[in-house]
Amino acid sequence: METRELTYFTAVAEELNFGRAARRLGIAQPPLSRAIQQLERRLGVRLFERSSRGVSLTPAGEVLAREAAKILGAVTAATARTRRAGLAEPRLVLALKPGGDGGLLPDVLAAYRTHPDAVAVELALCGVAERARLVRDGTADVAFLHSPYEDLTGFDTEPLRVEAGVAVMTSRHPLAGREHVRLADLDADPTPRWPRAHPEVTDPATLMQLAALGRVVVVAPESVREQVRRDLVCVPVLDGTPTTVLLAWPEGTRSRALAAFVRTAAEVAARVSVGAGTFRDRSHRE
Amino acid sequence: METRELTYFTAVAEELNFGRAARRLGIAQPPLSRAIQQLERRLGVRLFERSSRGVSLTPAGEVLAREAAKILGAVTAATARTRRAGLAEPRLVLALKPGGDGGLLPDVLAAYRTHPDAVAVELALCGVAERARLVRDGTADVAFLHSPYEDLTGFDTEPLRVEAGVAVMTSRHPLAGREHVRLADLDADPTPRWPRAHPEVTDPATLMQLAALGRVVVVAPESVREQVRRDLVCVPVLDGTPTTVLLAWPEGTRSRALAAFVRTAAEVAARVSVGAGTFRDRSHRE
DNA sequence: GCGTCTCCATACCGTCAGGGTATGGCCCGC
DNA sequence: GCGGGCCATACCCTGACGGTATGGAGACGC
Known part of the structure; x- marks a missing residue:
């Protein structure tokens, strides 16, 4: 399966109309029809139910739609990550919403700067919803997220502090x-x-x-x-759901710079939590 | 990025030799060289360091190698899952090693059969190492795994019982x-x-x-x-590491049949654990 | 019930991407 | 200095992919 085929499939699955999908893809409708037919032939599975009035997904199509989204996401992420890894100056891109660092960022950055594996840290200030997306699509390396408000699937995480x-x-x-x-x-x-x-x-x-x-x-x-x-x-x-401020990065990332950053952040958070303390912190981190 | 390009890249990254990689791919060496060059041009990043004596990965190449493995794995999984979803009779494929069900399987299957969303369950008996792989590559829907002996990244899991x-x-x-x-x-x-x-x-x-x-x-x-x-x-x-027998399936799966199976298994496990009990079970499940 | 509209499939054609062969250039070992 | 290993370049060819034109099937209006 080529990613081109998956892109085409996804367009049709979203539009549920070959003509519109083709226009969106910038190609004519017949090649699109053919590409989908070929994909169906190769998989040996019918992906769409065609009636002369529109198109609908078969169960197999539903499955492939989810898988295709995962794959295409992984591909754009791979592109972005590879490009960034090729830059002359290695950098760590950190996504956060304004105020989303739980007040830890200045100390973390200061401590990280002294670390032997440290690289330049670029801050990607963005909206609430973008943070996770930036990391998922490879634009950022790591983000400050808030649990339990965010979907952490696909991420490895390091909890930094629990806030009431x-x-x-x-x-x-x-x-x-x-x-x-x-x-x-x-x-x-x-x-x-x-x-x-x-x-x-x-x-x-x-x-x-x-x-x-x-x-x-x-x-x-x-x-x-x-x-x-x-x-x-x-x-x-007193009885609100506590929020965990955490660092999240793509599962299985292997980067010294990132590892050093996460570790530093965890140490700073532990120190701050013990030192300054907040009225619920200590009990939670024992 | 097309999956073909990623396949080629992966072959070169593994062989670190264009000629051997080309032979493995069943193509001639020059087209492979060109394909890699084109990939590098499109990404704007050098992926290999070529010296006249062999080839090595650049840092960007290392990144892409990991990403490519993820993507190609996801593609083969997508193919398998879509194919299986297209079969006339929906089935649930359960991977386990012999004896890897913690003794729960007969009761789970019996209970599941009565569930309204139940479908036929096919058992894929396999070796220790294959279980997780079968689920990852889409051949199986769900597996009995043992924690902490297995890498659970990318899986959602339901712990069934803790065994001393x-x-x-x-x-x-x-x-x-x-x-x-x-x-x-x-x-x-x-x-x-x-x-x-x-x-x-x-x-x-x-x-x-x-x-x-x-x-x-x-x-x-x-x-x-x-x-x-x-x-x-x-x-x-008395002091061995306790083993958790769990069900694992791909993160984010959306299937009524699977959900029913997991739920049934959890209920059966809870019942068995309370009824028969084992000398450590109760304390662990409170 | 017939024309019309919509929408997907088929037919047919052109172009270029991708694959093949031949060969060059570089470096290393003997 | 010569041969061999290895990657890049040059050049050619095939077929896959995209475009246009058209067919065919169901829905809808009158």
Whole structure:
């Protein structure tokens, strides 16, 4: 099976229409029909059910659609990784969303710089959804991710710190003066809480603006405290799901530079967690 | 990147000699040279360092070699899985080594047969090393594996039961009468213990023959008790590494039949473990 | 019920990518 | 210095892949 065939197959599987798929691929429809037929012949399996009104996937087609997505993803990743490995200056590309480092990054970078295997670290600041994608498609080597909010299949990971939740709210909120709250307290209040309400809002600035306006209470990992606007207050949430900040990189990666970075980060995280501590950290890392 | 190019690249990367690689691929040497050059041009990266005496991989080449192996593996798996999905009768292929089911298989199969989503189950009896490979390359859907002895990357897994170790030895062995032993007891005896000694022997019949001859004491999961020769005795090992018998299948598989099988197996395992119990099981599954 | 529209398959043709053979250039060992 | 091993280049040829034109089958409107 050639990747060209898989690309063609995927296009048809997504469009469920040979004509549109062909246009998308920039070829004419007959060669596409033929390519798919040839693929079916070679596999000895019917991939599409053709009726004169449109096309649908057979069970075998469904299977191949998933496999093809995996393979094509692996191919683009391989291209990107090989290209980057060929650059004169080896670099480590680290993907993270703004504030997604749990406050660890400055120390980690400083410690890493002294490591014998260290290479230059390039930061790829990106949105929440992009982080994992950048690593999967080979644009980045490693990313700060948050568990349990992200799908970690295909990644090796190193947990760095466990963060409890804080509720971020305007200082005029009735719970703003509390030492700590429980989720039930937040739910008893009429102000809705993110991300349960408005999960579609992912931009931090927008979110904080809504919080400042008293339209929402944001439940977030406690490391946001450091960056939160002056007009907002943070109240620890005792029973929120703890968030694990972790480093994730492609399974089976073999790179001294990356190994050194991960190890350094883990050491820094352990030191910070013991030193500064946070009100749940210690119990979790024992 | 076409898979053909990756196949060619892999051949050269393994042979480190264009002529031999070409012969292995069944083509002449010049087209192979050109194909690699074209790949290098397209990637914009040098993959091989050519000296007139042989060839070596550049760092970028090393990266691509790993990626190519992943991709080509995924392609052969995709082919096999798609073909099997196209068969008239859907089937579930289960890979296991003889005795590798921890004694659970008969009950699991019986329970699964009554499940509404059940399909025919085909057993692929194979050697120790083949089990994982069969699942990885798409020949089997799911396998019984043993943790921590196997590399589970790329698999989703369901642990079924935790087994302590037993020492299998001839009845004339000085420790044969003991209620239980520790590893230190075994080490104090002159008879070497497998798998520390002779790890290259993997055939159970050979192994048991050696045990019967008093040449070796075999430390194995306790479920071997059921199948062990009459002339051998099994003594529980208190401090051996416990073995987890688990089901493993490719990450992200989406199949009702498989899901039903895994679920059934987990239920059967839980039931058996509570009912029959084994001298370590209960504590481990709480 | 017939024309028409949509959509996939078939027929046929041209081009270029990929494979083959012959040969050159380089380096090493004898 | 000569032969041999090994990769690159030159040149040719075949066939795979893409394009255009057209056929055929079902759905829909009137």
